[in-house]
Amino acid sequence: YHAKNEGRSICEYTPSLDADTNQRFVIMSEMAEAIRNDELVLHYQPKYELKTGKIIGCEALVRWQHKQYGLLPPAKFIPLVELTQLIRPLTYWVMKTAMAQMQQWKREGILINVAINLSTRNLTDEDFIGQVDSLMQEFEIEASEIEFEVTETALMSNLDQAMQQLNEFNLRGIHCSLDDYGTGYSSLSYIKKLPLDVLKIDRSFISQMLEDKEDRIIAQSTIDLAHSLGMKVIAEGVEDENTLRELAAQGCDYIQGYHISEPVDAESLAKLYWEHR
Ligand code: C2E
Ligand code: MG
Ligand code: MG
Ligand code: MG
Numbered sequence: 001y002h003a004k005n006e007g008r009s010i011c012e013y014t015p016s017l018d019a020d021t022n023q024r025f026v027i028m029s030e031m032a033e034a035i036r037n038d039e040l041v042l043h044y045q046p047k048y049e050l051k052t053g054k055i056i057g058c059e060a061l062v063r064w065q066h067k068q069y070g071l072l073p074p075a076k077f078i079p080l081v082e083l084t085q086l087i088r089p090l091t092y093w094v095m096k097t098a099m100a101q102m103q104q105w106k107r108e109g110i111l112i113n114v115a116i117n118l119s120t121r122n123l124t125d126e127d128f129i130g131q132v133d134s135l136m137q138e139f140e141i142e143a144s145e146i147e148f149e150v151t152e153t154a155l156m157s158n159l160d161q162a163m164q165q166l167n168e169f170n171l172r173g174i175h176c177s178l179d180d181y182g183t184g185y186s187s188l189s190y191i192k193k194l195p196l197d198v199l200k201i202d203r204s205f206i207s208q209m210l211e212d213k214e215d216r217i218i219a220q221s222t223i224d225l226a227h228s229l230g231m232k233v234i235a236e237g238v239e240d241e242n243t244l245r246e247l248a249a250q251g252c253d254y255i256q257g258y259h260i261s262e263p264v265d266a267e268s269l270a271k272l273y274w275e276h277r
Contacts, residue, residue, distance in 0.1 A: 023069070027077050028084070030066075035089050039065050042097050043263035044114070046272055047234060047256050050248045055276045057113030059149065059256065060098040061263045062090070082119045091122050092131055099139035099146070101266050106140075110273050115147040115177065120154045123162040132174075143173035149200065150176060152184025163194060170195035177234065181222065192229070199226040203237025206257070210242055220250045227251065 034040060040062055047057040064072040081087050098114045105112060122128050136143070148169060155162045155178075169176050177198035178191070182205055191199075201222050209215040219235065226233045235247050238257030247255055261272055 023076075024080055026068075027072075028080055028086075031077065031081055031086050032089070034064060034066075035086070035093050039067075040090070040093060040097075041065055041071075041265075042094065042101070043265060044101075044269040045256055045263040046261050046269065046276075047113070047115070047254050048260045048276070049254055050244070050252060053276060055112065055260075055273050056254070057115060057147070058269055059115040059117070059263070060094060061117075062094055078119075082121070085121070087119045087121045088125060088128075091116070091118065091128075095132065095135050096139075099135050099141050102141055102145060103139045105266075105270065108270065110270055112269075112273060113145055113147055113175075115149050117149045117179065118154065120157045120162075123150065123154060123165045124158050128165065129168045133172075144175075147175040147177060147198075149179040151179045152181070155190070155194070156185055159190065166195050182218065188225075196231060198232045198234055201233065201235045201252075203257075206235045206237045206243065206247075207239060210246060216246070216250075219247065219252070223250050223252050 041064075042060045042062055044058040044060055046055040047059065048054070049056045062074050062078070064077055066072050069076075081090055095116055098116055102112070102114055135141070136146070150162070150166075166176055175197040176195065177200050178196050179200050180202045181199045183202045199222060201219060205215045205218050205222075209219055223233045232253045234254040234256060235252050236256045238244055238247065238255040238259045240259055243257075244255060244259060261268075264272070
């Protein structure tokens, strides 16, 4: 079969042959420019403290306002970007945008921690901590006001370097949480060795926990383990009041999930903050 026989070039055929591959190709070829042109946006999902009923923090979650595809969720581009060096300028953009927003919030009297998701390459990048320091200085952000989220998988892919990077955070007083806890290797020996402040129980153990006894047991033992090791615990993916109550009864510290709010733009996050005072 020759595409040329139809009077068209092979290039015109590729998209219809595999629309997904084509979209991925477009995404990667446009990402560098998207970062430069501020086509990315941050949404913020509140972190709610069970003891006080207050919003004490939020997680910055990136989206891409794409000309052709509309608002793209991170699942569509982060895994691709993570395969390349472009994850460095992307994370830098996220940190800079989040810190500029925090500075603005502080002027409005909104005191809220912002958590930023890191990828493997950020943990092995020797320039990274210097970037963090200079952005914190530029936007007058204290170490206690930001937090990094890292997954078990990201840590494990280069444990020695990741450990060094986490130690740098720790020296400054920047908190670090273990994201999607329970879905990776969850080796207790490295949890013990790493300077982690928060365990973040993955949504997959939380969303059915009222119906599923095993999930309830996993949640309770994770909470107890974290507390015994001097860490705080946050549960992600809380979608209803009964799950909130169950986690409060289990002694969980914080929750995140659609029950409190989906990730929202900065203005809506500010409204939620005041509503929970
Ligand atoms: P994550 O860090 O585990 O973020 C939580 C994801 O769960 C978010 O999806 C959030 O919208 C979703 N979620 C929160 N609460 C609920 C709930 O109650 N129910 C359900 N069904 N889902 C809930 P999102 O924003 O699509 O982000 C997906 C992943 O993309 C994140 O997972 C994170 O791994 C990655 N990501 C997002 N932003 C960044 C970034 O700036 N840098 C890096 N490296 N990764 C990012
Ligand atoms: Mg996260
Ligand atoms: Mg997570
Ligand atoms: Mg997750």
